[in-house]
Amino acid sequence: MNFNSLAYDTSDEMMFGKALHPVRCGFDLVLGDGLVLPEINFTLPVMQVDNSNIKAILKQYMEMVSGVLQRLVILQVPGAVIEFEHAPQMTENVDMGARITAQTRKLMENYYHDHGLKTALRATICDIREKERPPKMRTGRAVGQMFESFKLNAQRGADLLSIESTGGKEVSDRALMEANLPGLLLALGILAPRDMHFLWKKIHNIAQQENVVAAGDSACAFANTAMVLADQKYIPNVVAAVVRAMSAVRSLVAFEEGAIGPSKDCAYEGPVIKAITGFPISMEGKSAACAHFSHMGNIAMAVTDLWSNESVQNVKLLSGFAPEVFTELLTYDCRLLNEALAGGEEDVIKRLLVTSDENKSVHALIISPDSSYDIARTIVKEKSDFERTRRAGMAACNIIRAAVRDKRLSLPEKEMVYLDRFQNEFEKYATEEHVLEAALPDYAELVILSEYGL
Amino acid sequence: MTNYNELQECIIKGNRIKARELTQECLDNGNPAKEILDEGLIPGMAVVGKKFQDGEYFIPEMLVSARALNIGLGILKPLLEASDVKPVAKVLVGTVKGDIHDIGKNLVAIMLRGSGFEIIDAGVDVSPEKFVQMAKESGADILGLSALLTTTMTAMKDTVDAFQADGSRDKIKIMIGGAPVTTDYAEKIGADGYAPNAAIAVEMAKTLVGGSR
Known part of the structure; x- marks a missing residue:
């Protein structure tokens, strides 16, 4: 499906x-149906992650x-999403990731039966294809492992399938550091959408086969990388903000291939x-x-359906372990x-979150509801992924x-330049x-074009 | 005596064409390659590094300057090698086993290169054994290890331990970096230092090899 109109008449x-198309999933949970719900994510403390240590890993996840x-x-929360985001080893060792998913799902099931707690489990599989350089996005060994991991995690209890995919990152990383627009257009307008079509067609098929939800992706590898580089004063902030807008097109492709949300927190x-x-x-x-640091602490909340903590290590704080605290x-x-x-005061809160x-x-400016709506309107006017990205x-x-x-x-002037x-x-x-003519001489060594169907 | 201000200015502005012309002109005038390097190219790049640290330059400007520097270096290199002039030091960099994040590592490599270090890039997901092997083969003076995840930073300790087990730990300085890493962790695993960002990594590398240019 190619989206060629907007879902809302105004921002x-x-x-x-509130979403126009709420998503039903997990244990009696409906997302975007009139409530904002927490999405909690957590990660292991410093420890060895391999099969020899599986008991300790499972114990950590049990505790978290x-x-x-x-x-x-x-806290009488009306519902929540638990995210299990794979470390690379948990996707590579397909069984390891699936065991953590199964254990997590069992706990959620127990809480649903014992306490009526409505939850859903999001499994975010790691994009391990970029281990090889240049990465083999379609033919490498990691591709099979990754799809097997999607399938097995769905079978063992994941309700929502996600990934922070990296197609085009091999070019984007360098183009960002060089603030090279042809490089960024190659990465985000040509490579990334092609990879998203390839990837999400398959993820959607797996989700359908296993009767779970193909949820969504994130441009973390591009736009959040850019934001972090800008925060460290390595690249201009305006470059990062422009990249944020461009990257929305590749993330939209997941939905064109059948994802129905919720998109990833980052x-x-x-x-x-x-x-x-x-x-x-x-x-x-x-x-x-x-x-991580961000400039969007409040504004990010303005139109969201799930509210996430991104990730926190399982370390002890005064009031409990960090995942509980968050x-x-x-x-x-x-x-x-x-x-x-509930009180009809949402417009006031939304305005304050934004302003x-x-x-x-x-x-923050670039993700405001008004800016996002403008960017969205620009995107749907165009047909091709490239032109959408450029526009x-x-x-x-x-x-x-x-x-x-x-x-x-x-x-400052140096940003305006x-x-x-x-x-x-x-x-x-x-x-x-x-x-292609402008960028390939500089970036051809980083990318295998045939892995993108080029 | 040649005035190297113009050559330095080419590097600062990232003017590759002029950098090539002036470097060649200096050689044609009989200036020694080492002098052109030490008084023209490297001081120019030092100004660029300062401008970056002061927030006047971004990495893209620094890369443009680094390219101009490399043009000049390319002309001087055969002469420098012939007279046995060495780089500041050799640094082997890589992302540790299990981890595939490398933009931080790449930034460190860029900035080290710009400061006259020779870089050997081991890539991502590098095993301790491979680091040991590559360090030996390259004769690296410093090893820079990068990790972004709490679940992979333990491989930094494994790598330090691998150098110990190999008996070559005292031949190489090891510095570490990455989001979950701290000075305490560096001390705990027996590394020689922790750099919270690429600029500090350069300063640390200079300190570890016992001086700065």
Whole structure:
């Protein structure tokens, strides 16, 4: 399915906790149906992850999941998603990942039967294809392992299938450091969408066969990498914000191939996806400060359906283990939003979430409901993934320039230089042929084009 | 005596064409390759490094300068090798076993190269044994290990231990970096240092080899 219209008539219609197409999954859980629910994710403390240590690994997950479920019950949470995000070893050792999924699912089942706790399990399989350089995205050994892992995790109890896929990353990583627009267009407009079509067609098939939900992807490998590089002052913030908008197109492809949400928590392009598809999204902000810095602590919450902590290590804090503590934080964030929804005050809360962040950084500006809606509108006007990507980038430049012109946002001159350059270059590199001609001499050594069907 | 200001300026501005012309011109005027390197190219790149640290330059500007530097170095290299001039030091970098994240490692490599270090990149998911083997083969002075995950950083200890077991630990300095890593962890596993970012990694590498240019 190629989305060629928007799901909402205006950005004002987009609201946290409400999606046009709620998703039913797991133990009696419905997502995007009038409530914002927590999505809790956690990771192992420093420890060896291999088959020789499987007992200790399972014990850690038992402790984390039990602690989270217990606190969800005590806090009377109306529902939650538990995310099990694979470390690379857990996808490579297919059985290891599946055993953790099965154990987690069993605990969730017990809490559903004993306490009526509504939950669903998201399994996020690791994209292990990039271990080889240049990566073999379609023919490498890791491809089979990865799809086997999707299948086995679905069979052992995952309700939602996700991945933070990396097609095009081999080019994007270098192009980001060089702030090279032809390179970025090659990565995000040509390679990444092709890989997403290949990947999500198969993930959707597996989900259908196993009767689970193909949930969604994240442009983490591109846009979050860019954001982190910009935070460290390695690249301009405007480059990262433009990349965020461009990357929404490759993430949308998952939905064109059959995903129905919720998109991944670290996909800050989620509001664009929601504006186009009407499917529920997951987002992270201030309650994910345990995992990484961001500029979007409040604004990320404005139209979300799940509210996530991204990831936290299983370490002991004063009030309990970190996953339990972050379950509590997320719960109180969600309670506030749900109280606003129940009392008809959601517009006020949404406005405050947006205005408190929107003009303090270009990263927040670009994911605001209004900006996301503009970018989404630009995307659906175009037919090809390449042109959508290019136009999304141009729309981002226009949004940033308008904010600077209106003195809502302040950017130093050294950032504006890049905004000017990118705006000019978007005009210059107007076709795939132009981009391939300009980028391949610099990036051909990094990528196997045939692995993208080129 | 040649005034190297113009050559330095080419590096600072990243002017590759002019860098090639001026480097060749210096040689044609009879200046020794080592002098052109030490008084033209490297000081120019040092200014670039300072501008980056001061927030005046981003990595893309630094890369443009590094390319201009490499043009100059390319012209000088045969002469430098003939007169047995060595790089500041050789650094072997890699992402540890089980981990496939490498953008941090790549940044460190870029910045080290720009500071005159020779880089040998072992890639990602590198086993302790491979690090030991590559260190021996390359004669690396420093090993830079990267890991992004709590579940893979234990491979840093395995790598340090592998050098111990091999009996070659005292021949190489080991520095580590990555999101979950700390100074405490570096001390705990017997590494020589922890660098929280690429700029500090360069300073640390200079310190570890006992001086700076």
